[in-house]
Amino acid sequence: MKVKYRDIFMAFFRAGLLGFGGGLSAIPLMHREVVKVYKWMGDEEFSDILALANTLPGPINTKMSGYLGYRVRGIPGMLVALVGTVVPTVILMIVFLTALNAYKDKPWVQGMSKAVVTVAGVMLGMLTWGFVKKSIEAIGWLLTMIVMAAGVVVMVVLGIHPAFLIGALLAIALLTKKDFDQKKQEHAS
Amino acid sequence: MIYWKLFLANLIANLLGYGGGPASVPLLEHEVVDRYHWYSVHEFSEMVAVGNALPGPIAPELAGYIGFDKAGVLGATVALFATIAPSLILLMMLLGLLMRNRNSPKVKNMTKFVRPAIAVLLAMVAFDFFANAYHTIGIIHVLMISIASFFLLERWGISPVYVICGALLYGAIFLR
Numbered sequence A: 001m002k003v004k005y006r007d008i009f010m011a012f013f014r015a016g017l018l019g020f021g022g023g024l025s026a027i028p029l030m031h032r033e034v035v036k037v038y039k040w041m042g043d044e045e046f047s048d049i050l051a052l053a054n055t056l057p058g059p060i061n062t063k064m065s066g067y068l069g070y071r072v073r074g075i076p077g078m079l080v081a082l083v084g085t086v087v088p089t090v091i092l093m094i095v096f097l098t099a100l101n102a103y104k105d106k107p108w109v110q111g112m113s114k115a116v117v118t119v120a121g122v123m124l125g126m127l128t129w130g131f132v133k134k135s136i137e138a139i140g141w142l143l144t145m146i147v148m149a150a151g152v153v154v155m156v157v158l159g160i161h162p163a164f165l166i167g168a169l170l171a172i173a174l175l176t177k178k179d180f181d182q183k184k185q186e187h188a189s
Numbered sequence B: 001m002i003y004w005k006l007f008l009a010n011l012i013a014n015l016l017g018y019g020g021g022p023a024s025v026p027l028l029e030h031e032v033v034d035r036y037h038w039y040s041v042h043e044f045s046e047m048v049a050v051g052n053a054l055p056g057p058i059a060p061e062l063a064g065y066i067g068f069d070k071a072g073v074l075g076a077t078v079a080l081f082a083t084i085a086p087s088l089i090l091l092m093m094l095l096g097l098l099m100r101n102r103n104s105p106k107v108k109n110m111t112k113f114v115r116p117a118i119a120v121l122l123a124m125v126a127f128d129f130f131a132n133a134y135h136t137i138g139i140i141h142v143l144m145i146s147i148a149s150f151f152l153l154e155r156w157g158i159s160p161v162y163v164i165c166g167a168l169l170y171g172a173i174f175l176r
Helices: A005-018 A023-037 A043-054 A060-102 A107-139 A141-157 A162-175 A180-188 B002-016 B021-035 B041-053 B058-100 B105-155 B160-174
Strands: none
Touching: A005 A023, A005 A060, A023 A043, A023 A060, A043 A060, A043 B058, A060 A107, A060 B041, A060 B058, A107 A141, A107 B021, A107 B041, A107 B105, A107 B160, A141 A162, A141 B105, A162 B002, A162 B021, A162 B105, A180 B105, B002 B021, B002 B058, B021 B041, B021 B058, B021 B105, B041 B058, B041 B105, B041 B160, B105 B160
């Protein structure tokens, strides 16, 4: 029996709209919809796809919903899943920011917009720390510090576009045979 | 041409963003603030804050809004396509290859090696935001808001929605 488009839409609509705070928080919700509620695939397959999607760039959320939609019902399924993930939240975003901009000359709206910059700074600061922590776990603090120092020199001091640094790091990754996970397992045992 | 610029800005930001949507936020800032001068740091930080307060993935939210703001519904479509399609197509094409090599350290190392660079990029944008806030509202308000929001978000795990709403209220009352 073919999976209904309405189900595909609802699964990703719910996972998207209940996932506050960016892509990763929606993944457990997506897992629930796909594996438990609709049973389109098993737990293991979902985890495999997630792990592989993580090795590629770009937003994880749309990569997952697009691919899962495709698996369930081909290209139309993919489009329905993407619409469910993206369209409602983009509309909310447009409505909210347009309203904010419409009252820009009111002093209290200007006050609101001034206050929110700092919170955005704190959120990005926390994200930064999350990336640093994960990186130390994965490749150790020494290598993390070396790459970060290189990043500061290349991007801040020299003002070179991040693309070059990221390209170089990817090239190094593909030339490195070192297995960091194995090292970790040896340490554990 | 605006559509081509929208496409390129979002394509570059998301093809380089290793580590999910948030990783592409600083890269997108690089494009829309530094390169095309569509927005000031302040305006961009507003979008990030609102995007974080609303449910859903941040990268498509920013792409959809910026596209719509610059070139209407077609602009939003182009920006969203550039954000979503390339990485999704890569996934569909490479899934078989990746599945066979999933235990290869090389594949795993790609994300690992890029992560510290993304951390630097995120830190740079966070710094921009704080510098901007310092110039507009001064050090005392910046400290008050950052300490309060840090404890609410990090220590007490309050949802970003309430923290952003609280900041909006604080601004409407004390920063007018």
